[in-house]
Amino acid sequence: MRFEPVAPVRAYERVVEQIEQAVLSGRLAPGARLPSERDLMAQFGVSRSTVREALRVLQAGAVIRSRAGDPRGPEVLPPSPATLEKSMRRLARAEHLGLAELLQFRMQLEGSAFLLAARLRTAEQLAEMEIALAAMRTHVDDDYTAFSEADVAFHEAVARATQNSLIVVCGQVVRGVVLELIEDKLAHADDRRALMRASLAHHTEVLRAVRDQDGPLACRLARRALYDYYAEYVPAERRAMLEPLLDQH
Numbered sequence: 510m511r512f513e514p515v516a517p518v519r520a521y522e523r524v525v526e527q528i529e530q531a532v533l534s535g536r537l538a539p540g541a542r543l544p545s546e547r548d549l550m551a552q553f554g555v556s557r558s559t560v561r562e563a564l565r566v567l568q569a570g571a572v573i574r575s576r577a578g579d580p581r582g583p584e585v586l587p588p589s590p591a592t593l594e595k596s597m598r599r600l601a602r603a604e605h606l607g608l609a610e611l612l613q614f615r616m617q618l619e620g621s622a623f624l625l626a627a628r629l630r631t632a633e634q635l636a637e638m639e640i641a642l643a644a645m646r647t648h649v650d651d652d653y654t655a656f657s658e659a660d661v662a663f664h665e666a667v668a669r670a671t672q673n674s675l676i677v678v679c680g681q682v683v684r685g686v687v688l689e690l691i692e693d694k695l696a697h698a699d700d701r702r703a704l705m706r707a708s709l710a711h712h713t714e715v716l717r718a719v720r721d722q723d724g725p726l727a728c729r730l731a732r733r734a735l736y737d738y739y740a741e742y743v744p745a746e747r748r749a750m751l752e753p754l755l756d757q758h
Contacts, residue, residue, distance in 0.1 A: 520555050524563035527553075532572060532585055539587035543573065590678040594685065608687065608739075609747035615683045616735050616754045619664070620728040622680060623715060626670035627724035635720060637666035642712055649705045656705050663712060667719070687739065708738060729755075 531537040543549065549560045564583060567573045571592045575583040626634070644659035661684070668680040711734035718727035732754050740748055 520553075520559045521562040521566065524549070524553050524555065524559065525566050528563070528567060529572060537585045539585055541585045542582040543585070545582055590681055593678060594682045607747070609743045609750050611683060611687050612735065612739050612743060613750050613754065615687055616732045616751060618676065618679055618683060619667075619735065620732040620754065622664075622668050622671050622676050623719065623727040623731040624724040625673070625676075626667045627719045627722050627727040629672055630670035630719060634666060634670040638663055638670075638716055638719065641666055642709075642716055645705075645709050645712060649709050650702060653701055653705065660708065660712070663716075704738070708734070711737070 528537070528543070537543075543564075544552065546557060546560050546564075549555075550557055553560070564573065564575055568575050568583070571586055571589055573583040574586055630638075641659050641663035645656055645663065648655040648659065664680060664684060665677070668677040671677075711730070715727055715730040715734060718724075718730055736751055736755060740751060743751070
């Protein structure tokens, strides 16, 4: 039996851990102020350089915001999708994670979002989806940018209808990362208008299922739409990763 060497933990990492735990537990609420550097030094029993390094890490992670010369101390920030987005973008560029994995995750996530939205959506949320679809229909033949913005608004309305903030955040992030990876291919597509018309047809069909509160059908249609729209950008040998999600009922 052999054990791996243990990396030493630096003092600033312990400071970061304690402050992050206080934020996660709610003992430090958004908008609260951390003590001054001098007070933090006394409470943690560490040097000024250790406190400053911990604050630098917390600010880089969007846990706090610190302004030079502010006598009130660093401010605790509310949770934001920015940190999650940064992490996912880093993952998307890593060699071990590509478009196939991201698209598989998006199919799983958005299929579940449509399943929930079909059952939980309010009349107002359904109206938001209808408005977004109408905007897509208006711009389907003449304005790719406006069409895409309406498309995003449609999916965001569906995500909000799930009543789950994690689905909202993850949906925003993974849609952006997937589009970023293929934006050059989309920009040079032979017939972008045909792509928009196909997308509009898919959205019309899935919205009908949401309107009828048929969650399983909405889920299947959403996954099929994503597959039909994006699978051609996935290497052929990787598409098998996506196909099991088309078979679920």
